[in-house]
Amino acid sequence: MVPTTTEKRPLVMGILNVTPDSFSDGGEWFDGARAITRGHQMIAEGADIVDVGGESTRPRAASVPTDEELRRVIPVIEALSPHVRVSIDTTKEEVARASVEAGATLINDVSASLWPTAADCGVGWVAMHRQGTPADMQDDPHYDDVVAEVTAFLADQARTATGAGIAEVWIDPGIGFGKTGRHNLELLAAMDELVGIGYPVLMGTSRKSFLGTLAASADGTPAPVDHRLPGSLATATWAMARGAAMVRVHDVAASVQAAALVGPTPTATAGPGLSPSPDRKPVAR
Numbered sequence: 001m002v003p004t005t006t007e008k009r010p011l012v013m014g015i016l017n018v019t020p021d022s023f024s025d026g027g028e029w030f031d032g033a034r035a036i037t038r039g040h041q042m043i044a045e046g047a048d049i050v051d052v053g054g055e056s057t058r059p060r061a062a063s064v065p066t067d068e069e070l071r072r073v074i075p076v077i078e079a080l081s082p083h084v085r086v087s088i089d090t091t092k093e094e095v096a097r098a099s100v101e102a103g104a105t106l107i108n109d110v111s112a113s114l115w116p117t118a119a120d121c122g123v124g125w126v127a128m129h130r131q132g133t134p135a136d137m138q139d140d141p142h143y144d145d146v147v148a149e150v151t152a153f154l155a156d157q158a159r160t161a162t163g164a165g166i167a168e169v170w171i172d173p174g175i176g177f178g179k180t181g182r183h184n185l186e187l188l189a190a191m192d193e194l195v196g197i198g199y200p201v202l203m204g205t206s207r208k209s210f211l212g213t214l215a216a217s218a219d220g221t222p223a224p225v226d227h228r229l230p231g232s233l234a235t236a237t238w239a240m241a242r243g244a245a246m247v248r249v250h251d252v253a254a255s256v257q258a259a260a261l262v263g264p265t266p267t268a269t270a271g272p273g274l275s276p277s278p279d280r281k282p283v284a285r
């Protein structure tokens with residue numbers, strides 16, 4: 001039986017990349033046994049969900065064949081899912097289906113295309129916005145109005161998924177996926193609009209490159225990934241305080257503290273598993 005959370009705070013999704021090439025923790029948890037140990041560590045640190053991924057989505061990441069992605073993620077999901085809720089971070093239908101069979105109950109889909117699979121499997125679905133693919137997404141991202149375009153896309157996807165019978169739909173603006181630093185900041189500033197769509201919002205800023213740029217040294221060198229905790233926490237705390245119901249993070253213990261500090265919010269108390277509420281109001285500030 002998978003434990004379900006009763007937390008009255010925004011949820012914390014711990015990132016577990018079973019990959020050699022992820023942008024921040026590539027190679028650290030590539031070995032299955034090490035990944036499982038890290039998963040248990042995140043559980044001890046208070047993670048509500050562990051997000052297992054076997055293919056990096058960083059700009060220009062090499063694509064991974066299906067059988068290799070399965071080899072990476074399935075044993076880890078089987079080992080962790082009796083102990084914590086597990087999501088599968090994939091864009092491949094076959095991987096999503098096998099992961100659900102192995103115990104995952106949420107499909108975290110950066111391609112926002114796997115809702116038919118989630119509906120068929122009877123599990124939750126994360127719809128994330130991105131412009132382009134990892135091969136080209138950071139070449140020259142352009143929007144006339146990034147907030148309007150991202151919110152319209154997410155509202156449309158969420159409604160489609162709900163119409164297909166998915167009871168648990170999350171929306172995520174896709175920080176860093178075909179976005180400049182300014183686009184990311186505009187989306188963070190637009191939490192009210194995102195929350196106002198009426199579905200629980202997931203926000204993933206953890207260690208992303210715009211935080212390195214914002215914390216650059218005097219000569220302009222971006223802060224390396226292991227020096228981005230302050231920005232990661234600041235943006236996660238901002239998002240949660242403005243109504244994000246979950247944050248996706250590498251640094252679980254610190255983020256759980258931040259979530260506890262934020263405490264109950266109108267959206268966080270809804271938690272996962274509830275039907276989206278069209279009446280859900282943006283957090284008033």
Ligand code: HH2
Binds near residue numbers: 108
């Ligand atoms: N970001 C990454 C991967 N998956 N999923 C959602 N829903 N939202 C995100 O912002 C998001 C995501 C990229 O981060 P990471 O997993 O650390 O890196 P990589 O893709 O290189 O493995």
